[in-house]
Amino acid sequence: MRSITITINGIECACRAGDFVKEVALAHGIAIPSLCHHSALPGQACCRLCIVEAGKPGKGKSVVTSCVFPAEAGLEVETDTEKIRRLRTNILELLLDRAPLGGGALAGFASEYGVTDPYTPEHPDEKCILCGLCVKACEKLGNSAISTMMRGIEKKVGTARDLPAEDCIGCAACAKVCPTGKIACTEAGGVRTIWEQEFALLPCPVCGKPHITGREYDWLKARFGADGDAGGTPFDAFDPRICPECRRRTSSAHAGTLPASP
Amino acid sequence: MSTHTIRVCCGTGCIANGSRGVAAALREAAARAGAPAVSVETQVKATGCHGFCAKGPVVAVDPDGISYYQVKESDAEEIVASLGGAPVERLLFRREDGTFARGEADNPFYEGQVKIALRNVGKIDPLSLGDYRARGGYEALEKALAMAPEDIIAEVEKSGLRGRGGAGFPTGTKWRSCAACEETQRYVVCNGDEGDPGAFMDGYIMEGDPHSVIEGLAICALAVGAEEGFFYIRDEYLVALDHMARALADAEAAGILGDSVLGSGRRLRFEIVRGGGAFVCGESTALMASIEGRVGEPRAKYIRSVQKGLWDKPTVLNNVETLATVPVILKEGYEAVQELGVGRSRGTKTFAMVGKVKNGGLVEVPMGTTIRQLVFGNGGGIAGGRPFKSIQTGGPSGGCLPESLLDLPVDYESLDANGTMVGSGGMIVMDDRNCMVDVAKYYVGFLAQESCGKCTPCREGLRHMHAILTGICEGKGTEADIERLEELGFTLKEASLCALGKTAANPVLSTLRYFKEEYLSHIQDGFCPAGVCRALVVFGIDAEKCKACGLCAGSCPASCISGEGKQPYEIDAARCTACGNCRKACHFEAIHPEKRMAV
Numbered sequence: 124m125r126s127i128t129i130t131i132n133g134i135e136c137a138c139r140a141g142d143f144v145k146e147v148a149l150a151h152g153i154a155i156p157s158l159c160h161h162s163a164l165p166g167q168a169c170c171r172l173c174i175v176e177a178g179k180p181g182k183g184k185s186v187v188t189s190c191v192f193p194a195e196a197g198l199e200v201e202t203d204t205e206k207i208r209r210l211r212t213n214i215l216e217l218l219l220d221r222a223p224l225g226g227g228a229l230a231g232f233a234s235e236y237g238v239t240d241p242y243t244p245e246h247p248d249e250k251c252i253l254c255g256l257c258v259k260a261c262e263k264l265g266n267s268a269i270s271t272m273m274r275g276i277e278k279k280v281g282t283a284r285d286l287p288a289e290d291c292i293g294c295a296a297c298a299k300v301c302p303t304g305k306i307a308c309t310e311a312g313g314v315r316t317i318w319e320q321e322f323a324l325l326p327c328p329v330c331g332k333p334h335i336t337g338r339e340y341d342w343l344k345a346r347f348g349a350d351g352d353a354g355g356t357p358f359d360a361f362d363p364r365i366c367p368e369c370r371r372r373t374s375s376a377h378a379g380t381l382p383a384s385p
Numbered sequence: 386m387s388t389h390t391i392r393v394c395c396g397t398g399c400i401a402n403g404s405r406g407v408a409a410a411l412r413e414a415a416a417r418a419g420a421p422a423v424s425v426e427t428q429v430k431a432t433g434c435h436g437f438c439a440k441g442p443v444v445a446v447d448p449d450g451i452s453y454y455q456v457k458e459s460d461a462e463e464i465v466a467s468l469g470g471a472p473v474e475r476l477l478f479r480r481e482d483g484t485f486a487r488g489e490a491d492n493p494f495y496e497g498q499v500k501i502a503l504r505n506v507g508k509i510d511p512l513s514l515g516d517y518r519a520r521g522g523y524e525a526l527e528k529a530l531a532m533a534p535e536d537i538i539a540e541v542e543k544s545g546l547r548g549r550g551g552a553g554f555p556t557g558t559k560w561r562s563c564a565a566c567e568e569t570q571r572y573v574v575c576n577g578d579e580g581d582p583g584a585f586m587d588g589y590i591m592e593g594d595p596h597s598v599i600e601g602l603a604i605c606a607l608a609v610g611a612e613e614g615f616f617y618i619r620d621e622y623l624v625a626l627d628h629m630a631r632a633l634a635d636a637e638a639a640g641i642l643g644d645s646v647l648g649s650g651r652r653l654r655f656e657i658v659r660g661g662g663a664f665v666c667g668e669s670t671a672l673m674a675s676i677e678g679r680v681g682e683p684r685a686k687y688i689r690s691v692q693k694g695l696w697d698k699p700t701v702l703n704n705v706e707t708l709a710t711v712p713v714i715l716k717e718g719y720e721a722v723q724e725l726g727v728g729r730s731r732g733t734k735t736f737a738m739v740g741k742v743k744n745g746g747l748v749e750v751p752m753g754t755t756i757r758q759l760v761f762g763n764g765g766g767i768a769g770g771r772p773f774k775s776i777q778t779g780g781p782s783g784g785c786l787p788e789s790l791l792d793l794p795v796d797y798e799s800l801d802a803n804g805t806m807v808g809s810g811g812m813i814v815m816d817d818r819n820c821m822v823d824v825a826k827y828y829v830g831f832l833a834q835e836s837c838g839k840c841t842p843c844r845e846g847l848r849h850m851h852a853i854l855t856g857i858c859e860g861k862g863t864e865a866d867i868e869r870l871e872e873l874g875f876t877l878k879e880a881s882l883c884a885l886g887k888t889a890a891n892p893v894l895s896t897l898r899y900f901k902e903e904y905l906s907h908i909q910d911g912f913c914p915a916g917v918c919r920a921l922v923v924f925g926i927d928a929e930k931c932k933a934c935g936l937c938a939g940s941c942p943a944s945c946i947s948g949e950g951k952q953p954y955e956i957d958a959a960r961c962t963a964c965g966n967c968r969k970a971c972h973f974e975a976i977h978p979e980k981r982m983a984v
């Protein structure tokens with residue numbers, strides 16, 4: 124890809140043509156708020172919080188979503204105009220009304236923008252903002268144990284018919300990417316509970332602390348083990364049962380397959 | 386010996402009114418009359434829509450130029466017997482002044498209409514390739530085969546044709562960008578999803594002239610260098626699906642499509658895909674996702690589908706009506722379209738006019754025709770002679786225009802500038818008994834149901850707008866609600882992902898712009914002047930106008946209307962449910978809405 128320069132808030136930013144503006148901004152120390160973007164799971168553009176004003180010089184600017192807007196030579200971007208702040212405030216009001224109990228990043232942005240819910244929430248206990256990251260994470264791992272159901276204002280995320288999903292391996296990737304803390308995931312007595320299913324955890328062979336679920340281990344082995352569909356590496360290079368702390372101490376490279384937490 | 390052709394409209398509207406039975410009866414009557422003593426030949430053809438749906442079943446007699454309306458099976462004998470002589474007067478269209486129109490030529494419904502996209506609809510048997518070819522069908526394709534792709538594109542560009550599916554994007558420009566892509570595996574797609582409630586022109590073109598759409602897509606494929614194409618057709622359109630499938634098979638069997646298009650050695654393969662059943666599936670990126678077998682949800686269009694569309698390959702998507710127009714441009718020259726219209730809106734547009742208009746149906750007029758001409762000329766005015774109040778154009782996310790804009794020309798720019806759009810061409814006419822707040826609520830409710838739910842402003846914003854509008858209609862509105870609606874409208878427009886959300890506030894913003902007093906009546910006075918919002922209204926009888934006919938009392942389901950002898954009737958307001966039946970029943974305009982008093 125060609126090297127180009129774009130301007131974000133007056134700062135010249137070098138990047139490659141086609142890089143997403145949000146990532147370019149981040150690489151240059153400019154944070155743009157977002158709730159549905161994860162660098163390993165790009166392309167959703169559904170929360171609309173990452174909007175910015177962008178355009179070519181002399182052509183006027185329009186509102187675009189920076190998480191999917193491709194950089195083009197000479198592009199000028201403003202990430203924090205009055206119009207953008209007004210729209211973000213409105214969007215946060217809508218999200219907060221949908222998920223009044225949403226914590227994490229949602230709560231953080233709401234307080235940053237001084238937003239409180241001006242409406243009357245339909246579901247006062249809700250936490251999910253339908254950002255879709257959990258579904259994408261699960262899909263990317265190849266399980267698709269959870270999905271979005273229904274359409275429009277009825278839309279929700281969950282397992283098929285709300286029953287414990289057979290495909291779920293208890294990896295908790297969904298819970299890790301969730302920006303609002305919606306997905307309950309608890310661990311006690313060597314058992315992880317997620318999506319109303321219990322999964323036995325395997326002890327870390329180094330320190331003995333429970334780490335990954337047996338189902339996830341089997342799944343990884345079937346995929347990345349010596350006889351797995353995806354070949355011997357990187358599974359053979361490290362033992363996925365080793366917990367992150369021990370791994371940091373014992374091994375250097377981890378060509379992980381899971382998306383890192385945001 | 387004179388030859389007559391009797392054409393029976395077998396469009397969806399007329400079929401619903403029994404036209405297939407009428408066609409059968411005419412065939413039988415013609416067969417019986419075919420005895421040696423009768424010197425006429427008749428032919429009954431099942432054609433597509435004649436446009437005048439309000440008065441179906443429609444039967445036309447060629448070459449006499451006679452059109453009959455609301456024909457029944459029992460009329461068949463008389464029609465056949467009249468052939469060659471005077472027409473059956475009672476079946477002719479009766480004009481405003483009481484005189485009869487012999488056929489389309491002297492019927493005001495057809496005044497000013499120019500049929501380009503609809504050129505064959507209602508004129509030919511849609512299932513007959515021979516009929517299509519007899520009217521010059523596939524000559525444009527033949528011409529295109531002998532042309533360089535660049536020249537085809539130039540011709541379409543010069544015609545000024547713009548997309549008829551909603552956005553009005555210049556067709557030639559779209560084709561040019563696709564043809565310029567490096568990737569040579571390319572696709573063409575016809576959008577026949579037509580999910581707007583009240584719109585039916587694309588369905589009628591596919592039903593009534595399927596080959597014109599196939600020819601249009603074939604020319605498009607030649608121009609952009611594609612070999613494969615898809616017709617994405619709304620699942621409920623059974624007749625359109627059937628006719629398109631049969632026409633495709635006929636075209637393949639005749640060597641028009643397939644491995645060597647008309648013997649040229651060029652390959653073209655078209656396939657039909659049944660729609661995903663949601664309004665949003667008509668949106669270009671959702672439609673392509675749906676063809677690929679994914680969930681029909683839109684994606685951001687910063688990388689356009691002419692570059693990366695179906696399976697990430699360059700793809701041109703065009704609407705049915707756009708494609709049906711294309712063969713005319715090639716066959717007759719770009720001028721055929723370019724010379725009609727105004728400004729940057731060239732050619733004709735079909736409109737499906739429904740609602741409170743007297744003669745609703747399908748019309749095709751040059752761009753720039755005024756709303757007044759459409760409603761009062763072609764449409765014959767408002768049903769029952771009531772006052773015109775508003776016209777909603779552009780489908781569910783279009784806007785409502787007031788009476789003061791009746792002389793507005795209908796073209797992309799003029800409608801846009803006034804808060805609505807051409808859209809797919811749906812038009813709903815409203816009279817003084819339509820409440821504009823209620824209308825806005827209806828459309829927002831529809832769109833909230835049809836939103837794919839992916840992005841925040843559309844999913845959550847529409848839900849709130851609907852709740853606020855419902856509150857206003859129930860008398861719970863405040864003035865702050867108006868500001869809130871405007872702010873939500875701004876957010877939807879600026880921050881939604883796809884055009885559904887970006888335009889979804891139009892019904893609200895346009896009614897706030899032109900009918901704000903009506904919102905304020907609901908909010909400040911607790912009254913719905915149109916007599917629609919039942920929580921705010923009871924009906925009352927004007928003693929001066931009441932003729933004591935008693936029709937109202939008979940129509941009242943709550944039995945709360947009483948009266949005797951020659952005395953004016955009275956409504957017991959406490960028991961009135963504001964259903965409005967009595968107002969409809971009264972012939973003397975004696976019944977009107979009044980403010981419902983709190984109990």
Ligand SMILES: Cc1cc2nc3c(=O)[nH]c(=O)nc-3n(C[C@H](O)[C@H](O)[C@H](O)COP(=O)(O)O)c2cc1C
Nearest residue numbers: 548549550576579580667668669703704707884885
């Ligand atoms: C929600 C939504 C629904 C749409 N439905 C249709 C449709 O049913 N038929 C159609 O031709 N275009 C529809 N469109 C417009 C298409 O996205 C697209 O612009 C069009 O098919 C392109 O063809 P054209 O340039 O020939 O108009 C819709 C757009 C939106 C946003």
Ligand code: SF4
Nearest residue numbers: 251252254255257301
């Ligand atoms: S559960 Fe969390 S990650 Fe999943 S859609 Fe809801 S907010 Fe997003």
Ligand code: SF4
Nearest residue numbers: 837839840843883886
């Ligand atoms: S604007 Fe509405 S229909 Fe379009 S992507 Fe967003 S939620 Fe879906």
Ligand code: FES
Nearest residue numbers: 157168170171190
């Ligand atoms: S982060 Fe871009 S739309 Fe959500």
